[in-house]
Amino acid sequence: MSSNIIGKKILLTGVNGMLCEDIIKLFKKKDSILYTEYFDVNDELKWKEIIEDFKPDVVIHAAAITDLDFCELNPDLCFETNFKSVIKMIKYLKNEKIIFISSAGIYGNSIKDDFYHESSEINPTTIYHESKYKSENYISSNYSNYIILRLGWLFGGDKKHNKNFVSKILKQSSESNTIYSNNKTIGSPTYTLDVANQIYHLIINDIKGVFNCANRSKKPVTRMHYVKSIINLSNLKNEVIPSVDNYFKRNSNVPHNESCINFNLNKINLNKMLDWKISLENYLKKIDE
Template sequence: MKKKIYIAGCGGMLGEAFYTQFKDEYVIKCTDKDVNEDWLSFLDFRDFDAYKKDVEDFNPDYIFHIGAYTDLEFCEENVDDTYMTNTIAAENAVYLANSLNIPLLYISTAGIFDGKQDLYDDWDLPNPLGVYARSKYMGERFVAENANKFLICRAGWMMGAGPKKDKKFIQKLMKQLKDGNKELFIVNDKDGTPTYTHDFALTVKELIQKEYWGLYNCVCGGQTGRLEVATELVNLLGLSDSIKINSVESDHFKDVYYAERPASERLLTKKLELRGVNKMKDWKVALKEYIENYYQGYLD
């Protein structure tokens, strides 16, 4: 008999990958407060009573709690809403998983580190800089300290789901190219690791099937920065002759992106490698796959 997974906060770019990668092998119920797919039903996981009823009615074998506010500027301006969504709701998920005695998946982020080191492995201690980072780290800590059985997977610079749901770096660049921009201004002082949503979901699947519970950095292979990612994207699209990339410092965008960001969010997937369960491809390979799968004809 197929095992059942309740996926909360499944309406975004990561949710699309989880739905795609898990729907055939598991019975899944996908919920979100934004019902933007026919496979989603409504749930606001900040409403504990509603969350509890929905989960108990479904009676799952796992809870995947994957939704969060990830816009750093929004989080700085909406502090209570951010803690409610990113921290308190994660606590709700822990209570529910423990009451049903089932494992919980929580998604954390490379953004919880202060960026003073060049690289962070699974055992480095976080030091969050802003409201977003702190809200996610407090969620992570609550899960690690209180859940009976848990999987915490830390993602890096997320890419996935294409123009419809990707609100991050790749889609922002693609939108500029689609709008006819011949120049891109890219920061040269921010390092990190791209994370392809489908590889991330496949790695989670491997971890739960092997029952390797605990905390894992879960990012693509290879270490890079914003400038290298943009350059690789333009090359992949065959536009390196016609698009000029201007290297700028973060201050160039300080009016738009004023929330503090770590200089380095580079994660090492040390634990995944030691356990032999790393499904995360090199970021250049993953980026190529992403563009081919989701952006055919987008710039035409």
Template sequence: MDKLKQTILITGANGFLGQKLMEKLVNMQHYRVIATSKSENRNFIREGYTYRSCNFTDSAALRSLLEEVHPDHIIHTAAMSSVEACENDPALCEKVNIEAVYQLGKYCAQYDKHLVHLSTDFVFDGKEGPYKEDHKTNPCNAYGKSKAASETRLLSTTCRTAILRTILVYGVNGDPKRSNLVLWAKAQLENNNRINVVSDQWRMPTFVNDLANACILAIEKEATGVYHISGEEMMSVLDAVYYIADFWQLDRSLINPIRAVDIGQENNRPRKTGFILDKAKTDLGYAPTPFIESLREIEQQFSFYNK
């Protein structure tokens, strides 16, 4: 084995961000990449890394994996991210979103390794967005509460960690089962299906390529602290879908604006989040892609994934 290469462990490697990270990291010759998820490998890229299945709710299995791999860096993307799932199974939510993060933090503190942990705009209540990193958290749902708690537990380990909060991640990768706002809206409108889209929730959507780049920048700079990573344009979810429809020349009349209260999201989703990105730009060199430009990149990527 090449002793000069640093080992990076990607958790949640079957997930949306995890797969995008794999694509980028396997082409970086100075890293040895280890990928892990609970299930079998679903990555579009099949070579250039080692894959290990691991159930992160099993602390012994997690510790065994860490002792086997001895990563220099961990990018922890694995999470239970459904608001409803976290509400319905709080015990599992705690194991996945809090306890596993704490275990990773303890390992990194013990061996002086570096950890990038993914968090969310849902740690805020959406009443004062856009937010800086030091704004007081006040989550309004179980998912947000678990991610806020994960940040606190992780920092208590005193490990070297960069916590990257992000917002409404979108884009395309090679997994046909993976969807997001852009792919969902595009597919529904192309099939002439009417869609209900919330008009009174505002976000700064994040291009998955940008988020993956931010994770790698955090690794390369061995950054520590909290960083806000998102797009730079504030828009309602409805406006985002209108952009998507217009870009692919799809029928806007199929889009039905609704309010958060109409679908029971008035109180359990933040109304307006958004991030102030100055710290990430200055410290990491983060450069978000404009929303329309990202749609052009997605269109080009469809051919790469045979979509």
């Protein structure tokens, strides 16, 4: 059943992130009432104050420490921000819609070279993904009106954003004729603007549940193919070659497969995510304007 989003109050966390940047732009066009002030999600009294004063219809909880290596070195801080903030949030909500931003990385390495479905085995290999999965479990066990979105490899937002993988590759292309990339890691490139649009449709249709949310692809995308596509679609001539093992040293045991298919969105006929190459091309045109 579809409803109107005009006038709905949307509380956002993680407002300085790539995803929220596009959520804010899209939802302003839809005439939603947005709470976009930054606040510390570890501050329980702030949660209480904002929820009681703003009275949101929807809370989009995107705030998190997302640096996987930092989380490995600082597990207490990771769980404090990524997990305990969820407990504090739910404590003051009644039955408002929660949209929790999670990650396809929570599946770990339970599948070698194919897409994960929402029903696939979950086996986090990093502290960050443990914190996300623990949050998912807490929400599903203690709340009913929720949407959990497991996102793929995000790109989008301002080209100056420090988490912007596309911008990092374009910067490398201006500094060297050769770019090294991992040809063994696979995933699902995912455009933040498409995710924002998907969230919009989930809200107006009053959907609940757990959903993978990534741009479409016929097969999992290697990191190297992703990088080559950025270079080719930008009409650049850099050579992209496979990196040797351990070329990119990490503190975290990052899963080699973070690819996923939007099975549950397809099942309810509400998969609004575009093909990843179309979205990548759209984004490259946008930041080149």
